[in-house]
Amino acid sequence: MEIFIAQLISGLSLGSIYVLLVTGFNLMLLVAKIIQFAYPQIVVISMYTCWWALKITSNKLLIIIAGITVSVALSLLSEPIFRKISSIKDVDINATFIASMGIAMIMMDVMSHSFNYGFPVAFPPKWIGGNILSFGLITISKGQLFALVGGVIAVSVFFYLLYRTNQGRFFRAIAENRLAAELVGIPITKTSIFSYFIVGILGGFSAILFSMLIGSASPWLGEFVALKMLAVSIVAGLGNLHGGLVCGLLLGIIEAIAVGYISGSWSNVIAFVIMLAVILIKPEGLFGTKI
Amino acid sequence: MEKKNSILKIENLSVSYGPIKALKNIDLYINEGEFVSLIGANGAGKTTLLKAVLGINTIERGNIFFLGKDITRKPTNVIVSSGLSLIPEGHIIFSSMSVLENLQLGAYQSLATFKENLEKIFEYFPILQKRSNQIAGTLSGGEQQMLSMGRALMSKPKLILVDEPSLGLAPKIVLDIFNILIELNKEGYTILLSEQNAKKALESSSRCYVMKTGEIAMSGPSLDLMNNPQIQQAYLGGC
Amino acid sequence: MSEVLYYFLGFSAIYILMGWALYLPYRVGQLNYLIVACMAITAYFGGFAAREWNWPFPVILIIGIMISTIIGLIFSQAIGKAPCFTVVIVGLTSVFIVKTVIENWKLLGGTVGFFHIPNVNGMLIIIYGLLILVGFLIYRIDHSRWGRAASVVFVDKDVAVSLGVDIKKIGMFFQIVSCAIAGMAGTLDAFLVRSLSPEFFTFGMIGYLMCILFVGGYTTMWGVIFSAFFLQGIPLMFPSSIASWRQVIYGALLVLIILLRPEGIITRKMLWRMKPKAYFPVNTQIKNSKS
Structure with a gap:
């Protein structure tokens, strides 16, 4: 039971990061x-930025700002490319997928060449928090706790923005009927650029939450995360926030519990097999496509 | 007669869809406080004209002046925020949002007077108040048309363009909607109404333009046109 | 024949096969990455059967094609008429699952790889013979009722339905054929390289295939041939310091082609212009009436 509760907490913190990613992806869509x-890939580059900033300074706020700035900058940099593609006649949304795949390839190769000679990086204990809080048999790392709290806050703030502010209403209005x-x-254009900004944030x-939770980054992490993000977005129904x-x-x-009870990399497969099964049975997603 | 400072003035406007000429040398003006209608058969170019004014269609040639300012080829949001509102054909609303949110979206240009405007709208359309927390997609066709109108009015426009408000609605509701339009006109709103139902449009408007294959075929006071034998034969079912 | 030329020709042919496998389902607007999973499965099956069970090459080839056809048949039941992006995710997820299974399966060599696959004499001739055969098959499909129906589905599914095209059936057909071709390519790959590694069947491979299809041009089968040779040649043309950045080059090519020439280098229009006009009186008429 203790293992279960510990895994549930780590699962929730992991899950809230997935929610942030999927929401950002859906917002773009x-x-x-x-x-x-x-x-x-932008997220992973931002993780590398944090790792790099950690070498220079130990001011956590500065590191967080650095990570977010890079992510926002990359997101905004991709905007002109996508706007140009969308303006081409007879081009559908698949073209943006193909182009973003090209961008992902470039980013991945740059990471595996230029950062830390392509080796995975590990975040030092001073970043993750190191010491562990324990309640009886349940042990939770500080990083996990931060990730959970930060994730919940970020998700709530985003959904508040989406449903209670004018800008959020614009987002939903454009999504529904251009x-x-x-x-x-x-x-339209201004709101669309603003959405790139929000997605960057x-x-x-x-x-940042990822780096606290898993404590390392590698050039191949992006691919792995991309797969999860996309699979979740399809399982949920494309565009369904x-x-x-x-x-x-x-x-x-599911992942955290699988890690708790099944060994090694097989636990990763479990989640993917479940998602694949869901997609094959219900290609339009569990909650319906909104696009 | 055209007054010196007409609210909307269209000069020599042409629009093409590829090789097809949709509008040919349109000239049109609307004075402040007028109720002008635009009649014509399906495909005569009425909707194209309204969309061109709003900046949705790309304009090939010609100029559009609104309140004395050139708004040709300006982005739609700029045109809308300068005080021009289109109530689109086929009640286009945000169907997954609540009625209130739909109205809020319409009002974002003038947030300061939001409460005031909202009360005004609820006065015109009491049904919207009753349903203000309902999801807009669950409204009936007539209610959706009213919501669409209410949303356009929320921005306190100086000129309202109405595109086929009677489309797909029951006769009783069409009557209501025309009554509301006349009411709005009396309160000082300037209205340009595009309508296939020529009889209704001529009855409610003071002046009228008749469109035919992308051109203005005829124009004049509605009463004159109503008695014009040609118009009677073509649009009013007379013989 | 020098080793470099041998592998250049061999790989180009295999990538042409894979490019065609990607090209066929894209006729109906689906990006079927399942082909990479099929390729991995049949490559490992072929290698294993040849080394451990001493099966002859033709038997392995036929069984390999059968395996991938069955995979295609099963999957296409679910995603025959699914939107492009759902098919993409199904493919990506399957590739990941297959890769993880291979990595964790001791019998197949795990992450180290699978070596010492027996040599088959005249492999290059066999590959090119099969390539011509498959090319002819695809040419026939393209110029059949199915090919024309696919063109309609690509442009507008609703129109296709109203014309009486069975979208699901046609999607299934293309997916199954594409999986079968991928199965053939996988077996050939195993016997060409004679060693296998799970690292080969990843996102990088998918990106490369995308590059082949979209740089060459997705509207005709000929674009793939051109770009497979061209892209395979890029690392050979440059010194190794630049060639090691080839993922960046491929990614940039992908973005540029979408921006500048969304239909790819070789388009259907271009082929029309090259052919003698007299054979196409109808086309020239349409052209004249437009101008």
Whole structure:
């Protein structure tokens, strides 16, 4: 039982990071009308930035700002490319997927060449928090706790923004009906650029939480995270933000419990086999596609 | 007669869809406080004209002036925020959002007077108040049309373009909607109504343009046009 | 024949096969990455059967194609008419699962790889013979009722349905054929290289295949031939210091081609222009009436 509770907590913290990633991906899909395959690569580059910043300074706030800045910058840099692609005649959303795949390839290769000679990096204990809080038999690392709290806060803030502010209403309006949004006078291009900005922040945040939770980064992490993010978004239903919330948390929990009871890398397969089965049985997702 | 400072002035406007000329040299003006209608058969170019004014269609040639300012080829959101509102054909609403949120989206240009506007809208359309927390997609067709109108009015527009408000609605509701439009006009709103139902449009408007295959075929006071034998034969079912 | 040329020709042919395997389902707008999983499975099956059971090459080839056909048949039941992105995720997930299973299976050599696959004489001739055969098959499919129906599905599914095209059936057909071709390519790959590694069947491979299809041009089968040779040649043309950045080159090519020439280098229009006009009186008429 203790193992179960400990794994549940770590699952929730992992899950909330997945939620951030899936939400960012869905936001791009709904507002900017692109499939941002390179998003997890941006997150990993942002993790590398944090690792690099840790060498220079130990001021945690500065490190967090550095991570988020890089993520936002990369996200905004990709915007002109996608806007250009979307403006080409007779081009559908698949083209943005193909282009973002190219961008992901470039980012991955740059990481495996340029950062730490392509070796995985480990975050020093001073970043993760090192020491462990224990309640009886249950032990939770500080990093886990931070990731859980940070993840929950970030997700709540984002959903508040989406449902209670004007900008969030713009996002949902564009997602739902582009023409009507235009007629109401919503500045489409500006809002779309703003969505890249928000997604950049979400990406930077998940990078920081990731680094606290798993404590390492490698050039291949992006590919792995991309796969999970995309699979969750399909299982939940493309563009379905609520579904993404539920399925992201669920994946985190399933994975953590699988790690607790099954050895090694087989535990990763379990989650993927489950998701593959769900997609094959219900290709339109558990909660319905919203695009 | 055209007054010196007309609210909307279209000069020599042409729009093409590829090789097809959708609008040819349109000239049109609307004075403040007027209720102008635009009639014509399906495919005559009425919707194209309204969309061109809003900056949704790319304009090939010509100029559009709104309140004396050139708004040709300006982005749609700029045009809308300068005080021009289109109530689109086929009640386009945000169907997964609540009625209130739909109205909020319409009002974002003038947030300061939001409460005031909202009360005004609920006065015109009491049904919307009753359903303000309902999801817009669950409204009936007539209610959706009213929501669409309410949303457009939320931004306190100086000119309202209405595109086919009667499309797909029951006769009783069409009557209601036309009554509301006349009411709005009396309260000082300037209205340009595009409508296939020529009889209704001529009855409610003060002046009228008749469109035919992308051109203005005829124009004048509605009463004159109503008595014009040509119009009677073509649009009013007379013989 | 020098070793470099041998492998250049051999790999180019295998990538042409894989490119065609990707090209066929994209006729109906689906990116079927399942082919990489099929390739991995049949390559390992072929290698294992030849080394451990001493099966003859033709038997292995036929059984390999049968295995991948069955895989395609099973999967296409579920995703025959699924949207592009769902098919993408199913493919990516399966590739990951297959790779993890191989890595954890001692019998197949795990992460170290699988070596000492017996030599088959005249492998290059066999590969090119099969390549011509498959090419002819694809040419026939392209110019059949199925090919024309696929073109309609690609442009507009609703129109296709209204014309009486069975979208699911046609999607299934292309997916199964593409998996079968991938099975053939996998077996050939095992006997060409004579050693296998799970690292080969990853995201990098998918990116490379995407590059082959979209740089060459996805509207005709000829683009793949051109770009397979061209891209295979890139690392040979440059010194190794640049060639090691080839993922960046491929990624950049992918982005550039979408931006500048979304249909790829060799397009259908281009082939029309090259052919004598007299054979296509209908086309020239359409062209004239437009101008």
